[in-house]
Amino acid sequence: MSHTTRIPSVLAIAVGSILLLHPVTAKPAAEREVYKEVIVPILRGKCYQCHAEAADNPSGKKKIKAKLDLTTIELIKKGGDEAPAAVAGDLEESLMIERIKLPHDDDDHMPPEDKPQTDEHELKVLEWWVKANLPEGKSMKDAGAPDDVLAAAEKVPSDEEVKKTLVKLFAKAEKNAAKLVADRKALEGAIAEVSGQFPNAIGFVSQQDSDLTFTAVSMRKDFKDEHLAKLAPVSEGLVDVNLGATSITDAGVANLSKMPRLRKLWLNGTGITDAGLDSIKALSALEYLNLYGTQVTDEGLKKLAGLKNLKKLYLWQTKVTSGAVEEFKKSAKDCDVNMGIKVE
Template identity: 30%
Template sequence: MSMQEVSDFVLFLGRFHPLVVHLPIGFLMFALVLELADNYTKMKHLNAAVPLALLFGAISGAVACILGYMLSQSGGYDEEMLNGHFWFGIVTTLLAFFAWALKSGILKIAIFQKVKPNLALLTVMVILLSVTGHYGGNLTHGEDYLVKYAPFREKEEPLPQLAKLEDATVYPYLVKPIFEAKCVSCHNESKKKGGLAMHSFEALMVGGDDGSIFTPGDAEGSELIRRINLPENHDDVMPPEGKTPLTDQESALLKFWIEHGQANELTTLGETEVPEDVLAYAASTLGFAAAGLAHGSTDVLPTANPLNMEVVHSITEQGFKVKELIDGSGLVEVTLEDGQINAENINKWEENFKLLAPLKDQILWADFGGNELSDAILVQIASFTNLRKLVLDNTTITDTSVQPLKTLKNLESLNVYKTNVTNNLLPMLGEMANLKKVYIWQTQVSTDAIEQFSKNSNLEVVSGV
């Protein structure tokens, strides 16, 4: 067996450490509970189980230490943090064996026979166990994992509120949150897989063991983009299998930042031409619904009555979110969080949608994605006469249920991503004169049908292909 094979086998075993490490925690905590019950209750018979719990805790602790050492050979961990975790684990394990030997009577020490330090030993052991776990959590999730949301901790200054979408600096407002959600757990100050840290822009610039992860102006030639585009079962794919992958929108945003934003920390959306899908993602993420308007669109806005705040309040009480797009315009976005409507409450929501009727001429943008939508709800949506952008992704809509939407004469953008629509939807879309773009990937609409449709239509069909 070669050294490489030995190394792979060692790492294979080491990856069982996160599973095994919970066993000593459970056994030793259980031993403490039994000891407390023996000391402070009448359940003296439980004391007989303490030596067994200590023995299992000590043995599983020893196995966890060995597997942890094997896992550490993969590298990428902060050495000081790793040493702290390792040695606290060893001391805790040795103390567990010592406590078991005393409790079982195998080890007889005169002074301990008189003092009976079982409870004190177990208390110290649990404290050491907590410290060991703290170091382990820091190694896995970052140094500030435990205290990040603590009330006494000095909070990081929030980013300034944006007045316009085009003022958004791409890295801090859009790119960094993606890295924090999908990458930083494995690439931080304490845990640098592949020698790469991604918790700050400065760390990104340093790169990893293989050098820079992106080439400004060349997204396809950047290692970061190559890794996130690999098949999900590939050894080098990032995030690795088992972690939450980047969405198509997040990948598109990163490509845009590298290609057009030159992977710069200070580039704003207003300084470069932004693809529509990236603009829509940025608008949704940052709370700007009408992306085109926020980005300097010259479209003439419809005239609307001032908002009736009593109506708005009655709508928001039911779970809708209503936001005026431009102060004083009376034009609004209406959104609904994912998962609000399901088969059990859909009748109630059909009534709730009727509450939107007083705003039907004022709704310019709407997002009801991620919900079950009935035919009756689609009829209500079709009454929004000035609707420009409509998001119905991840919903239960079908070719038949969306037919009422063809009456929306002002609709410019429609998102039916990951729904049950088929090729039969395309003729209806062709009848919608003002419709400019439809997002249709991960549906049953075929590539051939899209190509045939596009020969006779100027409508931009975004299929993800």
């Protein structure tokens, strides 16, 4: 059973690695007080940010999801909307254990998928604690913790260490959030300028960053080379650009060399030829390139050999031959080249 996160967020990785860096606590696990010095640091690190009053919440804000406050044994026993979070001696009836053990992609899994996850040693201690009737006020040894549980508890940092780590992490997260707001604000004018000319064509890729995406698909053949130059104000921020089925030719494609962060580029069904690929071969961040239905030939493909991050290349209905693709694949091993269904 693995309790590492499947898609770890930056915060999850940071918490995981920082907590691992400080496993040493002054007291040996056997002497630590069960609840305050072992259980609390586990719950504080992984649960309090959504199940605690402001005073105990690492975010400094009150957040008690599902009406479940996990900061005292009484409140844990009382539980939230649904049921007690823990029932002394009864693992099956203890909702917090059940939720932690659900598959990570289950909507009810705790902590939520994109948040720092409980580690196996933490779950081991929590399960023992429930089975041992939720002891408090005595040492791990006096509460009868067996050797494997003591070994697991040894890896739990002290509550003070967890608090310190969380303070740093939340300060950092806040700083990043502030930076994101500022970055997005700085782009507002440029976005408005581009939107004014091409309504609904530009936007942010996601809520979490300030990367931009542009699509000319709805304009089709009305979108021409001279229009591409009008993206200049946002060129540094663009990561996805869809020019599929537009009137773009090699002349317009030259503008793309001013978009150094491009990761995905659609040029399918455009007038691009081998010459235009000269403007693309330096786009080193490119991961996806669609050249479906263009006049690109084997000579053009050779120009793309230096794109080390390219993972997907669409060459269906081009003049590229399968021999050239084989040659290309020798240097671009990680690139999936799609030739479509070809009748030889």
